[in-house]
Amino acid sequence: MNLDQAFNTFLEESRELLADLERYLLELEADPNDSELLNALFRCVHTVKGAAGIFALDHVVAFTHVVENVLDRLRAGTLGLDAELAALLLKCRDHIDALIERPSADQLDEPLRASDAALLAALAQYQEGGEAAAAPVPVQAAAPKVEVSGGGVVGGDTWHISLRFAREVLAHGMDPISFIRYLGQLGELRYVTTLSDALPAGDDFDPESCYLGFEIELYSEADKATIEGVFDFVRELCQLRILPPRSRLSEYMQLIRELPEGPQRLGEILVASGALTEAELAEGLRLQQEQRQREDAAKQPIGEVLVAQGVVQPELVSAALSKQKQSRERQAQASRYLRVQADKLDRLINLVGELVIASASVGLNAAKSGDADTQEAAAAMSLLVEEIRDSTLQLRMVPIGETFSRYQRVVRDVAAELGKDIALVISGADTELDKSVVEKISEPLTHLVRNACDHGIESAERRLELGKPAQGTVRLNAYHESGAIVIEVSDDGGGLNAARIRAKALERGLIRPDQTLSEQEIFQLVFEPGFSTAATVTNLSGRGVGMDVVKRSIEALRGTVELLSSPGQGTTCRIRLPLTLAIIDGFLCRVGDASYVVPLEMVVECIEFSASETEGRDIINLRGEVLPFVRLRDYFGVDGAVGRRQNIIVVQYAGQKAGLVVDELLGEHQTVIKPLGPLFAYLKGISGSTILGNGQVALIVDVPALIGRLTQHDDALAGRRLPRTGAAAALPAPVAHH
């Protein structure tokens, strides 16, 4: 990037900022007191001014400075925005737009000069006390001096750089830290000492002025001009001293003398940062003493060093621009996104689905043809198709963090209402999931978060009695697990009381007195309609609506929800949702004459099935582990020849494993999920269908449902073999869940 390019970048970015400015102004007309917008407005102009300063566009700086002053008063509320002022500011915007293209004030043509003067006059009445524009910031120039060097060579192999920033540097939109970061790119920052000695105490401290200084040890191959070049843009706004590696002691002493902190303090800093040893410092101070005596005798500066000035390095321009860019990016974050209608995206995903099927068909035919070139071309294409598939699906994926952060407000409000002290801790905010899922999950999550605050967290007094911190914690966590996203809402409250839930369920007639239920099953009762254990009904929750709605919404997304709780420790509500909806990597297998697809991410392994080992039970011993299995042939009632060598596909979901017995393994297959029609909506065990390359239909096995049935209704399943009807559609109605 050269300077011209940098200037073009400046122009481009300034124009974008000015476009934002216009938008903000128009939005402000609708709501003139929106402080966010007023701030944004101010920042736009401020950033343009800062950037213009970098390119020495003084005429732009002068004009924007006046505009900035007016905006500052708007921001502070000492001035109100009326239609007249808004119109004037819009004109100013157009004027700035015209100004930035002129490299210097000399090139302003007559109409431009006239409008400049007119606008400034118009702006003057909005200035504080109607005063004229403030004079440009005075410039501090430091003329480095060099004296005859005395003493030996000291210092290590590092450059020593002393920096003191002027007060105004921040106001000019420059951040000293960014210069140090950039300096770090020239070599290695061995040690940085930050000097805050100039920081005033009490209210004398102006947070928008800079009081910082730095002493830097830099190891670098770069030459002095390059290092100086780093600071070109703040040259006038900082005192810069650079000592090359192995400088003479006297040069360090000179440095110490010139800097404002005093010899004692600076001496310590130089020793601490490894520039000088203690002995060298002592020697230096002694020499300095002698020199001072000599100087008193004959005062004569030996000479002045001419430092190569104005060597502008393009990298530097970009470094200085980066600050401008950052703030612009912050402001324009929304505009970096492209709004696309969801149905266009859906259509694209649909087409990609068709493309995947078509490419599978091409691959199949290529394999049949036996022509090596065709096969190669087909393979290359299928790789590309796979990438297109992934990136298309990625389009719909958004991190869940945005949704999570919304609950900060919910927790704060709920906590205030309940008089509790509750903190929300968020983790896994980067976890991505499908946009449509995010939208649908936010409502149930709100319920759960409110519930956690209300029922989960005890009152502060109760917590202290129990020896817990008074502040309760609600956690939101998300992570990926075998093709699903897991979202957890947990609290460190009292936990669920299984006995109370059971009693309540009995009272409501949800269970029979003689029913034996595991703890997990009892917890699941909470999700039954009309169930609430809260002793008191509060404004927020506990009216018995909520948990059943939560469960319904999650199941509508093909997800599951479970509660984990330990008394006194808290409760975790764990939601599992499928990651996405349209295309998956599948594992193709054959049962009889029908093909089935098992989602690949749920497949753990495949093992050979031998009927003799099972002794008639639907369980095998998998390396010491009990593995229940289901014969898909029986389950789906498929006809056709039994394969000579049956296999078990071991699948895992939600930490539970199960086996599926199939006739033949056909390998991986990209599967485009075609939803089943409403007729089959209540079909359990099948989650969708897909079309194979040869045009045949394969059914997608609903592994979570199968595992759920196997593990929860183990015993019942043994006695319920399906009749062989030969048609998948004739499956019996699902077993009712409690």
Next chain:
Amino acid sequence: MTEQNFVFDPEQGRLRLSGELTIYQAAAAKAALRQALEAATTLEVDLAAVTELDSAGLQLLLWLKAEGVRLGRTVSLVNHSEPVLAVLTLLNVDRALGDPVVLSSRTE
């Protein structure tokens, strides 16, 4: 646009800063810090949610510590976020601020 947040809990003596702590927030942040200093004898400043720290922000933290000493308050900075830590370690001010920081093992 980032919402600037200075949530002060006078009972706990805890000030939670979040979002950016830069020149843009400096004036408001100083007011919030000043108020917190006046309200609490022991002040804990939670930096966990600070997403950006520039020179102005750094100055504020240095000022806060100095003011704490001047006014006889105990001021500690806790839960430094990654961006804060990055600046503090680059400039070696973590020792000047004198609060224990938790070094993250995460490499980013």
